[in-house]
Amino acid sequence: MIAAAFEYHRPADLKGALGVLAEYGDDARVLAGGHSLIPMMKLRMASIDHLVDLQDIAELKGISVAGGRVTIGAMTTQHEMITNADLSRAAPIIAEAAVQIADPQVRYMGTVGGNVANGDPGNDMPGLMQCLDATFTLAGPDGTREVAARDFYHSAYVTARDDGEILTQISFATPNGGYAYEKQKRKIGDYATAACAVQVTKTGGKVTAAAIAMTNLADTPVFSDAAGAALVGTAGDAAAVKAAVTAALAAINPTGDNRGPAEFKRHIAGIIIGRAITRALSRA
């Protein structure tokens, strides 16, 4: 459980970090909170010759809520998101999900950027960001580009980010209406057996918009357009919730692990999605 030797880089700005990546290519990886990468290195399942620590880069930190948009710097920790009053007012689903990540010690170190960029299907923020229809900003040697969270994930640990790019910030329109992040896990510190993020708006007793995304139920986060569509135009009654759950379940592809076999996870997913939708509707 000791990592192999590596070179440690600690650039002071984004340009410097991109420079290290450009210089060492495949042999370099950026380090955010380290809660996925460091264990992999200690298990010697990841061999990194050049580790680029982003913690000194001020431009990657901070939360801003302005002009109907929320922008979060990639190096913002989960703890900072949980305790930021502006963010909790603008998008309370963030704190609701973030407090369900691991434990306080992890949340002091773990960052939103690391959580979304790593492509680990067990991470909670990717599904949440798909639910919020967030946009990820990627900085590379040739400038920056933006990728929608809903287009970012290709398969486990494989994303739209190129090796030479750094995910610098996340932004999304300030959500309206009801929300819920529901998660079942075996214990504190565990990844989800099933988790679901829901944002829903209602006007005049009818659902006008709904976004539903799920965590750890496939090799990527799963955003289900059909599940949201099943709610829109309805009163959010039991039949509509059931239809949305059915639609959401059609999009998942869980695999068995120590948490249980796929059929169990599929059943739990149905329960958790249903509860998330119901709770979100109750707040809408």
Added chain:
Amino acid sequence: MNDLTPTPEDRTAKLKGLGTSRKRVEDARFTQGKGNYVDDIKMPGMLHGDFVRSPYAHARVKSVNADAAKALPGVIAVLTAADLAPLNLHWMPTLAGDKQMVLADGKVLFQGQEVAFVVASDRYVCADAIELVEVEYEELPVVTDPFKALEPGAPVLREDLAGQTSGAHGARRHHNHIFLWETGDEAATNQAIAAAEVVAEEMVYYHRVHPCPLETCGCVASMDKVNGKLTVFGTFQAPHVVRTVASLLSGIEEHNIRVVSPDIGGGFGNKVGVYPGYVCSIVASIVTGKPVKWIEDRMDNLMATAFARDYWMKGRISATKDGRITGLHCHVTADHGAFDACADPTKFPAGFFHICTGSYDIPVAYVGVDGVYTNKAPGGVAYRCSFRVTEAAYFIERMIEVLAIELGMDAAELRSKNFIRKDQFPYNSALGWEYDSGDYHTAWDKALAAVDYAGLRREQAERVAAFKRGETRKLLGIGLTHFTEIVGAGPVKNCDILGMGMFDSCEIRIHPTGSAIARLGTISQGQGHATTFAQILATEIGLPADSITIEEGDTDTAPYGLGTYGSRSTPVAGAATAMAGRKIRAKAQMIAAWLLEVHDGDVEWDIDRFVVKGAPERFKTMKDIAYAAYHNAIPGIEPGLEAVSYYDPPNMTYPFGAYVCVMEIDVDTGTHEVRQFYALDDCGTRINPMIIEGQVHGGLTEALAIAMGQEIAYDEIGNCKNSTLMDFFLPTAVETPHYTTDHTETPSPHHPIGAKGVGESPNVGGVPAFSNAVHDAFRAFGLRQAHMPHDHWRIWKIANQLGLHG
């Protein structure tokens, strides 16, 4: 005397003796990070060792090439079985009369087995060098199921035992069979069951778990080639046993070996055994002449050092129609892994499993235990319990529940009907134990009243009705347990480990100014011995506990003892402490009489002093006496005030308890919430109520872990599936419920202060209480038996199989 003269109550309180919730003296250093654990020990020139471990559960080792590793700067040596063979140390004896490979000798038998030992200048170089050792394996068929292991065509695991039709515990009937151990009267039991009005039969599996102490195992071995002295600091629950074994294995005379257990961060049975890491560190230190440290990481600990349980218990219990139990038959298939490295008293290869008649007056019983080799890690230790007692308690407490179902009877009533009555103690069980004391009905009635048992059953019935009406998706389980422990191993006449009798010891030295040091053969791993043994002594010798230092764990200074496990410290070493204290007091009486110029018989003991009978104003305190013992030339009495006692207990002690767990279960998700947990413990005389409460909280939390999620499981090719704390359940404060503790006090009649031991009771009683709550929630829907651990998936599976998901 005047108003300023302390009252007897004041004087008693000042001692902080028996019955006082004295704060733990250890905690000042532990809570400030000032403990001194093995990995804190750093010696000049110290080297580090670590293992190349097998990725396979069963494979032939074709070759080990360490050339690249040895070429790495900082690497001092790479030891393999070939290097240890000339010293005859490539295998070592186990505590169970088997032998175990120190380093892979031709083959590996479990994933994580030690293959080569790398010694390097620092821990980082070690880790790099391990990667460079090239081992060529040829995979062999794997067997992880003990029933399949006993099939005729099963792979031969232990080729070293070829042709051996008997082992340390009798005949072997198959190449993967270790022993069959039997006790009781099988013919009479079968007859009673055949004749019975009601019989319940069930297979009860107690899954493989791991003690998982916060501190993993490790040692620092240091051979001083100048004076020929070997010092080993290590995580040893039995340092004297380690010294003797090290002497027998190495040929170094015992006086030249010093074994030290410094602070230990939890043992729970994991640190009783002798591990390859110890042997390799010692050999490496002898070879290099430098200290060598070996410390497991968490994965090493979970995968390779001793597991617990893994008992398949097939039971039959019979009764009359009105619920009087008439017989109990149990056959166990015991999965011991690749080597039989159980830590049991030698004559008991299944430990004290035959306490499995529990708290009940069962006229006839039989137990047979088949030990089996599989491609799993060795061990079989007593994880926070006396030897195989938690398996026994789980078995009988499940069989009682199953019998209650068969009888259509309330499980509390069934227990009450069959308890050994108070007037039957000392009670001789059908399987050969003499229970020392107990008052089960009183404890049981107190527990049921405390939780309003009748009210709980009413609520449960209402819940079931509401569930059936579709008004709720949660069920209520009421988990009952009345357990009887057997601890304090043990009488030398039948308890030994490798021939070493299981007595224990205490040596007391009173200092002239009235303070003292006492040394014991045990070793605390968190139990608070430095606190509680001082309290025993304070009451015995009348010096304040705060003036008494307790020291354990250094074989150069402590008297010989068999260590701490199986709740034996208080029953055995605690008794030795009281007896040594009484020797001190006996000499003090003579000194007091001389000082008071009266006959010995004319003074009597009074809390902290001897007083002249009938003249309480004439007295000598123990402080006065201590000074006089050293500085007055008393005719006929040697100077000094010291005593030593080696205590061979006449019997085990039998703590017991009544637990009730009330659990809410979500049928749809398989999640649970412990709404209430009531634990009544009777551990005889209570030394420190606060420490007892802490022990109960800790033991219950480990029981929760075991019952509700903890396991060491293997896939079909022998990969360990739970080698990290992500997948091995160790509860945090969040998962831990609130516990309500209570007690009755039935002293042991044969123990000098009547104490019985408590550290392990909550694990023994807790596991069936949690598990029975899960079972009980589904009783109304037809559940009889579902194996632990009751994690979300398995609870969900129960509901699913009972058709509760619609």
